[in-house]
Amino acid sequence: MALAALFLTVSLAARAADETTLEIVTKNGVHVFSVELARTDEERQKGLMFRKELPEGKGMLFDFKPDQDVSMWMRNTYIPLDMLFINADGTIRRIAENTEPLSEKTIPSGGPVRGVLEVIGGTAKKLGIAAGDKVAHPLFSGR
8 A cells, every 4th residue: 555655656746747837929928838748659649638627728748859740639538629739949830729529530730840739629719829929948949
């Protein structure tokens, strides 16, 4: 039992260490998000699968170093998401809005990207986030 409690404590600490903040600069102002980082193949494959909710202002940032064409999907993802495909310099290349939950349809990046930010569906429209806006985070060279 003590070993299980220790494992849970270590797992929660590791998860907290993988959270960071990022900013998106739009014509409407700066919007700050608290994001989990997905850096390993396993973390990227799982993404936000099996989650039943994602609070506003939260998200997941996928690191695809080196830059590459990527395709995302919504397998086992129960909530609609906005996917922001981000170039290495922090410029948003494209946005897939309100993706369909549980769909296996691929959602392409439209060119090489360094990262993908997933946030709750409708966020881009609500905050006026658009392709060409800048993302400030250490993952991108624009910061």
